[in-house]
Amino acid sequence: MAKASRKVTILDVAAEAGVSSGTVSRVLNNDAHVRPETRQRVLEAMERLGFVANRQARSLAGGKTNTIGVLVPDLGTGYIGEIIRGIDAELSFHGLDLVLYTTHRTASKEANYVANLASGMVDGLLLVLPRNPADYVGNLTQRKFPFVLIDHQGTGRDCPAVGATNWQGAYDATEYLIKLGHKRIGFITGSMDLGCAVDRLAGYRAALRTYHIPEDPDLIYEGTFFQPDGYAGACAFLDLPHPPTAIFASNDVMAMGVMDAVRNRGLRIPDDISVIGFDDIPQAALVRPALTTVQQPLENMGRVATQMLLDLLQQPGREVGRIELPTKLILRESCRPPRDASESSRPAL
Amino acid sequence: MAKASRKVTILDVAAEAGVSSGTVSRVLNNDAHVRPETRQRVLEAMERLGFVANRQARSLAGGKTNTIGVLVPDLGTGYIGEIIRGIDAELSFHGLDLVLYTTHRTASKEANYVANLASGMVDGLLLVLPRNPADYVGNLTQRKFPFVLIDHQGTGRDCPAVGATNWQGAYDATEYLIKLGHKRIGFITGSMDLGCAVDRLAGYRAALRTYHIPEDPDLIYEGTFFQPDGYAGACAFLDLPHPPTAIFASNDVMAMGVMDAVRNRGLRIPDDISVIGFDDIPQAALVRPALTTVQQPLENMGRVATQMLLDLLQQPGREVGRIELPTKLILRESCRPPRDASESSRPAL
DNA sequence: CATTGTTATGTAAGCGCTTACAAAAAGTTG
DNA sequence: CAACTTTTTGTAAGCGCTTACATAACAATG
Known part of the structure; x- marks a missing residue:
């Protein structure tokens, strides 16, 4: 029995299960309009053939990447690591991928990444300790592109953000x-x-x-x-x-x-x-x-920011302000x- | 002048520059078979329209993702952060993206991620402190899928790995x-x-x-x-x-x-x-x-492992053994x- | 039983880009 | 100038999947 391979597509599964590729796709996406017996037959065919869906194709055809971009100034400090841990936990729970970019504390690199990522490469952005959010926050907001700033203050405008007091x-x-x-x-x-x-x-x-x-x-x-x-x-x-x-x-x-x-x-x-x-x-x-x-x-900041972003993904353009999590002496x-x-x-x- | 937007495709650029989409693609991919004047014209059209290539489409059509999957047991410790820093630096230098997955130290999750990722989702894998590489190393090697183990010993076979003494x-x-x-x-x-x-x-x-x-x-x-x-x-x-x-x-x-x-x-x-x-x-x-x-x-381990992986990407199936970097008291x-x-x-x- | 409404499935266009192959253009040689 | 070679460009199929729309199947009602 063949295991996961690049060669098995929904066409193969459709042939194996005796249905159309459209039905295979519906099973893949948990569409309600599939008879339970049909669904079972398709799932078994997938299992037999070791089918794994191609993420690029799903993104391209479906218009969603199921990926969140996370921009950090650098890595290696416990501070950033703790925040990412919270982000990672939430994204995992919701079956989303985390793509990590390091800006090396450079404002121009940050703005460049944002411009690129917000153009269909990721579904949303989490910006940790952003350097110059004023450069791009207006544009992102206008386009209703979902983003959340983490541990930041000072863009001169109200925008989705999570910080501590x-x-x-x-x-x-x-x-x-x-x-x-x-x-x-x-x-x-x-x-x-x-x-x-x-x-x-x-x-x-x-x-x-x-x-x-x-x-x-x-x-x-x-x-x-x-x-x-x-x-x-x-x-x-x-x-x-x-x-x-x-x-x-x-x-x-x-x-x-x-x-x-x-x-x-x-x-x-x-x-x-x-x-x-x-x-x-x-x-x-x-x-x-x-x-x-x-x-x-820190970890909770990552979690809350991610939850906020997921809300924004469901309701683009929704008004969200800043949440501050309490510090404690x-x-x-x-x-x-x-x-x-x-x-x-x-x-x- | 319109900025980056999802709506600008190579068809728009082709129309703007007065060439075919095939030529736009050649310019995008630095193909030699484009006249300098034509290339310039296309680049200017891209600039004018704020064109950004769609990564999913490029991956799907070209069969390459330009993305490296990095599997780590968890986040938040300086240890993992330092290794990722080295990985990130090398990947950035080569214009590749880093997709991060956390296995939460679960062998089954690790094997599952590997199976999924190695099916066209990423071009190569870096496995940090892998739990059960014996589960999948044979399959990956047989398929000539590029991977490198970081800080690991004990699969009972020689495979690409970077560790310390x-x-x-x-x-x-x-x-x-x-x-x-x-x-x-x-x-x-x-x-x-x-x-x-x-x-x-x-x-x-x-x-x-x-x-x-x-x-x-x-x-x-x-x-x-x-x-x-x-x-x-x-x-x-x-x-x-x-x-x-x-x-x-x-x-x-x-x-x-x-x-x-x-x-x-x-x-x-x-x-x-x-x-x-x-x-x-x-x-x-x-x-x-x-x-x-x-x-x-740690950081150097990340760098060396990434370089090793990039070599494997250029020459799939090439025989590579284990590299041990010196520790120091x-x-x-x-x-x-x-x-x-x-x-x-x-x-x- | 005929009619109407609902559910399930098939078909095919298209997401944005790559690239093989054919055609056109340009360059070289005798 | 004709023939041949090389370079450049256009065309179109296709990457794997989604989904709108049409069709078929099934269920409910009078």
Whole structure:
């Protein structure tokens, strides 16, 4: 008995089952207008011949690819991997394929991929940490092409997007440090061309304002989400005449760089300097002291974005806004009240 | 001027340029038999109309998909991400698409995907950490369907594969611990249905034999490459009447579980227990103390495997064997001589 | 039993492109 | 200039499947 082969087409199955190719196609597509006995006969013929449908032909003839394009800035970080895991799970569940493209953080490459993919190559797009969505969001929306942005803010227009409460997360983390008694809190930003980085900085600033702590520009270091920037930012802060007593980094990887720098200065965490990160990647719990961080529901973001996209596939042009999944402050061991804090200096609650 | 749209076909371009669709196709495929002036005219018409070729149609008519299927057991770990990064880079360079499938470590799902994908859906397959290649390797080889196994051993036949020197890597790591003075070295295996796990255990055993250290079955814990097994294995070792002074885990993720368990016992790394992992995923350098580990050239494995596959695409049926890329022991901070070691107890060099 | 309505199946055009083969055009040689 | 060769282009079948429409078969009703 022959196994799966390129040569078995619906014509072969039709001949084997004694029906037309149209009926074979109906069985393939679970059309209701097939008698159960006929359906069974066709399915058995498929099994006997080892028939496997040709996806290209189905896409071309049916006008659908059953494929979703996923654009990511790069690979290899746990952050992206967790999001893709959620995407992959949802797509698998719905029998859709995932085609992966890496933009290498290049805006022109991103726009180029989008233009190509949205021209019939995929049924929809998931754009993870997009660089310049303003370049193409208007066009996609006008054409009712289904897409969802993941972890993004800032196109100047309402469009399908899933993110986390970056602002609130950063506000909560800063507030927590303030309530511990910290009045000088260093902040290391992410890449400021990304909306999530902008929101986290804004949350930090808002918490300072709420508690009437003046913002000190020397306590804000612009980073790029990479570990060396955490290290460099912490060194810059510790070189100040009045160094901070706490450092809040915009992601866990940079927070680990901060921890390195603090230790290299012979200082202790959290006795001398408290540290907070953002993301709650698995390693945050593994470092010592275990990192206090703002947890992002990465995998769930992937899932929710995919579900949103699938809804859009069913109802093209439907109005969908932004969904923000809650962040959560995860308290571990990297924070404590500042050394010179006393009860009288605590903010009134 | 109209931009990319599904509606522009080669017929439109042919009309615009005043040639036949056959000529448009020749230009599309860089056929030599087109006059330069004609070619230019057609390219300009494509530009004017915003033509984008339909990939499904090209695949169906031309019999090639220009797509490579990549099967992985799961996502979210740095290990897989690094390999995919290498694959992605090579495929991008050659203008091929990457379609990603996750088998969720299920052998039947793996075999099913392979059967489907190898039936004209993709031009070739890259199988990362395959579960049961013996199920389908014979069929693929017989049909001259191009595939490459990544990080695999044990199909009982020679076939295209890229791996790392697991045996040598484990031998080197164990040797290093022995030379530090450790005589009781715990070993946590990976999933023993994977060849790489088998090789690592074999390398560990070989090093013990070389230095005449008797193998103690209580010092070998069978794991599955997941972090909880590292934790559980370390707990089992530390509960022994004569616990080990060092623990070598078959991958970094489990090594991090070991670190957790050691700390929860109030012990210090490396003062009380030395720890070694395997892989050198990015996170290995981030934990504290930084993990000594056997580095696998993950990204390069992805690259080399992809190059091998591209060669096979050009010459189907060509005989290709296994390539092993060298591992490398990366010394960091998680190891030191055992507490009771003295110079006289060091093995003679 | 005749009529009407519903379900099931067959037929064939077409999805967008490739490519073999035929025809036309261009170039070379004696 | 005629004959021959090479290059370029047009034509049309076909890749494997979908699906609109026509036809056949079956069921229900008066």
